[in-house]
Amino acid sequence: MTYGAxxxxxxxxxxxxxxxxxxxxxxxxxxxxxxxxxxxSFLAVASGLSAAPLNPAYKQAEYEFYLxxxxxKLVLVEPGSDNPVRAAAAGLNIPxxxxxxxxxxxxxxxxxxxxxxxxxxxxxxxxxxVLHTSGTTSRPKVVPLSQANLFASANNIASTLRLSSQDxxxxxxxxxxIHGLMAVVLASMTSGASVCCTPGFNxxxxxxxxxxxxxxxxxxxxxxxxxxxxxxxxxxxxxxxxKLRFVRSSSASLPPPVFKELQxxxxxxxxxxxxxxxxxxxMASNPLPPGEQxxxxxxxxxxxxxxxxxxxxxxxxxxxxxxxxxxxxxxxxGYENNPSANASSFTNGWFRTGDQGYLDASxxxxxxxxxxxxxxxGGEKVSPLEVDDVLLEHPAVGQCVTFGMPHKALGEEVAVxxxxxxxxxxxxxxxxxFAGQTLAPYKVPKKIVILDEVPKGAxxxxxxxxxxxxxxxxxx
Numbered sequence: 237m238t239y240g241a242x243x244x245x246x247x248x249x250x251x252x253x254x255x256x257x258x259x260x261x262x263x264x265x266x267x268x269x270x271x272x273x274x275x276x277s278f279l280a281v282a283s284g285l286s287a288a289p290l291n292p293a294y295k296q297a298e299y300e301f302y303l304x305x306x307x308x309k310l311v312l313v314e315p316g317s318d319n320p321v322r323a324a325a326a327g328l329n330i331p332x333x334x335x336x337x338x339x340x341x342x343x344x345x346x347x348x349x350x351x352x353x354x355x356x357x358x359x360x361x362x363x364x365x366v367l368h369t370s371g372t373t374s375r376p377k378v379v380p381l382s383q384a385n386l387f388a389s390a391n392n393i394a395s396t397l398r399l400s401s402q403d404x405x406x407x408x409x410x411x412x413x414i415h416g417l418m419a420v421v422l423a424s425m426t427s428g429a430s431v432c433c434t435p436g437f438n439x440x441x442x443x444x445x446x447x448x449x450x451x452x453x454x455x456x457x458x459x460x461x462x463x464x465x466x467x468x469x470x471x472x473x474x475x476x477x478x479k480l481r482f483v484r485s486s487s488a489s490l491p492p493p494v495f496k497e498l499q500x501x502x503x504x505x506x507x508x509x510x511x512x513x514x515x516x517x518x519m520a521s522n523p524l525p526p527g528e529q530x531x532x533x534x535x536x537x538x539x540x541x542x543x544x545x546x547x548x549x550x551x552x553x554x555x556x557x558x559x560x561x562x563x564x565x566x567x568x569x570g571y572e573n574n575p576s577a578n579a580s581s582f583t584n585g586w587f588r589t590g591d592q593g594y595l596d597a598s599x600x601x602x603x604x605x606x607x608x609x610x611x612x613x614g615g616e617k618v619s620p621l622e623v624d625d626v627l628l629e630h631p632a633v634g635q636c637v638t639f640g641m642p643h644k645a646l647g648e649e650v651a652v653x654x655x656x657x658x659x660x661x662x663x664x665x666x667x668x669x670f671a672g673q674t675l676a677p678y679k680v681p682k683k684i685v686i687l688d689e690v691p692k693g694a695x696x697x698x699x700x701x702x703x704x705x706x707x708x709x710x711x712x
Contacts, residue, residue, distance in 0.1 A: 258285060269292050390426040403481070465494070509521035520537055536600055631660070637652065
């Protein structure tokens with residue numbers, strides 16, 4: 237689809253929605269699989285009213301919760317869809333519309349119905365996108381993001397990555413998540429670049445897609461990068477043919493060994509960035525060359541201002557750990573209908589991210605852990621990320637996730653779930669001995685679980701909180 241066709245398509249969808257009385261300030265839920273129509277529906281809805289993308293793998297009860305919370309005017313589904321969102325929407329009297337796709341339509345083009353009316357453009361302060369937080373420890377919070385938030389964030393990302401019309405991104409990120417929506421789709425559209433919208437992440441198909449599409453970059457979460465690297469050797473011809481300008485990683489900490497392997501495999505800069513829903517994605521990023529990419533650091537402020545505050549709200553100097561806080565044009569003004577969360581999340585105009593870290597003397601940000609994920613072992617604090625980084629140095633460890641396991645005497649004990657490199661063997665005692673060469677004894681995992689696959693959330697991120705319960709561990 238060309239930019240000219242995309243503009244005409246978006247205006248037509250705005251007019252069709254206006255014919256049903258749906259316009260700026262209204263929400264439209266989008267329940268579609270990854271692909272061109274998911275990307276184009278997000279662009280069409282978000283640019284005229286408010287898009288509420290939902291995971292198409294949810295069950296009916298989950299849709300009932302999210303639709304009740306969001307109260308959209310309409311739900312968009314794919315042609316012939318039997319997704320359980322239909323039943324959930326029917327129970328809440330929310331209309332459902334199937335996309336109508338012509339056989340010869342370009343990528344992403346569809347109509348909703350024949351009726352059209354004059355549409356009204358939104359204001360900068362109008363809501364453009366609404367998402368829920370992951371809600372690993374509490375009820376998911378509703379994050380409204382304005383037209384101005386999205387505009388600022390897309391421009392921040394495009395500027396950081398120096399995107400141009402020469403760039404072509406292979407999107408493997410789910411498009412119900414802020415990472416894919418902003419860092420890939422909207423940032424690319426902002427800079428006149430192009431995107432290939434795949435059906436979703438598939439490590440087995442990645443190199444085939446890359447050979448066909450010849451992307452200049454891709455963005456993914458660390459677990460996806462690891463899965464791609466595991467298949468790189470047997471796809472050496474495709475790897476050698478790839479001419480990536482850079483590889484981007486975000487949404488979780490990229491272990492330094494993975495950073496190094498990506499750099500060596502794809503022969504290009506690896507740009508680790510730091511984002512979250514409340515910031516319309518990007519907050520910090522490592523710069524492209526000639527700037528330095530620091531493994532283990534999420535880069536410099538890349539859009540919003542960043543500072544480190546202590547518990548009392550005092551700014552901390554370089555090298556001193558505290559809570560990472562941000563403010564800027566891309567940051568949400570607050571959670572919806574949640575005054576207590578807003579009161580605890582904002583301090584003197586700064587948004588508290590819930591992440592612990594510090595800025596070095598050069599302004600690079602190091603995330604040392606999620607405050608709620610820090611393991612409290614009898615008063616001794618252990619950062620799961622620090623343990624991950626050490627264990628991943630072992631040549632037999634392919635993936636690992638360190639987490640807190642309930643313990644009767646200590647409150648919490650250090651545990652880790654690992655996936656071995658294909659064909660490798662390793663005993664828990666061997667790994668403990670390896671860890672003990674670098675880590676203080678209290679940081680060495682007391683429980684090591686070897687798995688075929690580490691459990692992940694819908695966006696490919698590892699969920700540390702709740703992992704002990706999921707694996708049936710605790711109360712030693």
